[in-house]
Amino acid sequence: MPLSEQAPLIQLQGISKHFPGVLAVDDVSMDIYPGEVHVVAGENGAGKSTLMKLLSQVEYPTRGTVMLNGQPVHFSGPRHAQSLGIAMVYQEFALAPHLSIAQNMFLGQEPTRLGLIERGTEVRQARELLKRVGLNINPRRVVSDLSVAEQQMVEIAKALAVDAKLVIMDEPTATLTGHEIEELFTVIRRLTERGIAILYISHRLDEIFRIADRVTVMRDGKVVATLPREEIDEPKLIRLMVGRELENLYPKPETIIGDVMLRVEGITRANILHNCSFEVRAGEILGFAGLVGAGRTELARAVFGADHIDAGTVWLNGRRIRIRRPTDAIDHGIGYLTEDRKKNGLAMNLGVDQNITLANLPMMAGFIDLGKEKRIALRERDQLRIRTPSVRQKVQFLSGGTQQKVVVARWLETKAQVLFFDEPTRGIDVGAKAEMFELIGALAQEGRAIVIISSYLPELLNMCDRILVMWEGRVVGSIPRQQFSEERIIALATGAKEVEAL
């Protein structure tokens, strides 16, 4: 039956969601029909995941209504969403590893009699539902014994246990192998035949075209278009996903590019990195582009010695160096500014001065030279324009951008010649971003080799001399500045096959 002749199962009407400082979902309206696979596509941060959380009532919308079978939905938490038949299969599995499959499937809605859980009933119903997703395993098994793919099927079966009419899947294939993906698609087809609607978030193009009945493209929190599968092709979808004009927020500094400073060959880490090679020259700014999970951070960490690698060599200024742990990298003048400053980068309870000297303490006769520490801190404060009332201020009281500068100062004190910036602008405001890029540019002008990892492509396009694209743990492209094209990079990063057409 054509969709247009059916009544929509769910209608979103002008849904918006504000987070402090961000409009994550902006006036979104869309319909979901029974039995369709409705893909929501978009770049990182386009608002897809927030939209799903609104539907599953993990978050409440700031504005707008959700209609279910023509009735407005009242928001009161995930349990209520489940009782309405809206179930979510989470990207990171929301299963309790110590409980059995059956116990997980009925978590929160156990069949009971006289206050006791009817375990026999639970297991029998679980077995029935598992069969429906094609999983022939005993529901008494403990979840921690299952493979990732099996756990995902259990999640889907769990969704069926609440009599779901809509099953939301958030990048369900992220952790699956090819064969397991096929099985997932078979299960999805089986569910839609029963009239269950699937809302499927993905940014893998090949999957979108295989599984979708309709595609809604989101960008910057807004719905750009909703189109049936027949009316889109790869180039069109990419154009819709990217769509924006390139603003020149971050002026590219003029640098003199010198000799190859860092050369990395054949870095391999089982199942994560596959034979990755790249080089970066003095004064060059190299960007790492790719989707979340493509292996960009992992590659940087491997070079820095933070993770064990199975194969690969690192060359610095033409000499082969051995890096087994971060200390080795630091000794050779390689610095890595982590993605999560709070977790890995800064000692939040220590002062600006102590953080700056943490990796390279000025010592005198076995004691910390406090006078020198202060002079170093004051010098860095002036050079990097670190805005703090005092160099003794604890870094937890500084803004995100200022904290980032403290991390940079620390690496400059180690005389680092190669610097990896992992998502340097995450969580800092626009003004601080511009300043950060100015600083990165200045560091390159002084002859350092810079690598920037960023999920925000316009940043890389503006700043970099060259962009390396990664996909599923592989380096799939290296594009010089003259050939920069957003469409092409996105195509490479999403594993599209028709790259040359763009």
Next chain:
Amino acid sequence: MKDTVKPIDKTDKAQGNGEERLSILQRFRMSALDLATQLAAGGALIIVFLYLSFASPVFLTFNNLFNIVAQTTVTAVIAIGMTFVIVTAGIDLSVGSTAALAGVLGVTLILHGMSWPLAVVCGAVIGAVVGLVNGLLITVARLSPFITTLGMMSVARGVLYIVTGAVAVYGVSDDFGLLGQGIIGSIPIPLIILVVVAVLAHIILSRTRLGRYTYAIGSNIEAARLSGIPIGRYLTVIYVLQGLLAGFAGMIASSRVTSGQPNFGVGLELDVIAAVVVGGASLFGGQGTIIGTLIGAFLIALIRNGSVLLGINIFYQNVIIGVVIWVAVFWDQFRRRRLMTSAS
């Protein structure tokens, strides 16, 4: 379209359908490592028991066994509550103070003319109130269980000293002694109490929503939240239950000496936690059983008792107990790592 859960098929066709067969372990929905831990602790218990039977002529006498049971009942009843708490990945350091507070206040109530069975109930309720405060501080004020109960350990003991002036309360009739010293037939009443509490707790932990959610919260609190479980409410109930059992155990302890001792239970929380951990529960949550906890409690009690019977210096007892805790947890982690690597 209410066909998602089919009418229940009465005949269990699992095996006929070619569904994979489960080993004995999986049938009991217990992973091999849980069983290994319990077998190890249970085996150690049996070995220590047999050894003491031969090594000491006094060990197998009725009086000695009675003593062990009466002593262990206090620890084990609290440890049963602690099992719930630790399975949620929580901790309760205030149980010793709570037991003392309830025990002394309960005795005071008897002195003021209350019948002793009613006073025992009141003692348990006093403990439950302490547990309620703990629960609310953890779930509403969002303090960590460690900090909450560390504070309560001090507060409850302090209140007790203020109320009693740190003086023991004597003068209750011997009837009250029945609870901790009585015998029916040839079975000590404390043993009966312990068995009843343990059976009830086992049923709650394995067969009710409260028990199921206890594991779910400790195993993956996010999964529990996303499944719509009201976590705060269940956690509060669990700390109330722990307080209730601590208060009840405090009354048993008072009954054993037919008086209220303000200094009772100092350091008791450590014995209790040791029993639970030796019994195979993980401080990271998600696993632990009542039977394991009982084994742990009796193992520690036997080691203490045996040390006395064999004339081992009391200071060495503490060293032995500490080493047993290390060995038990090391064994557990060793098994876990082995299983993890063999599975992948």
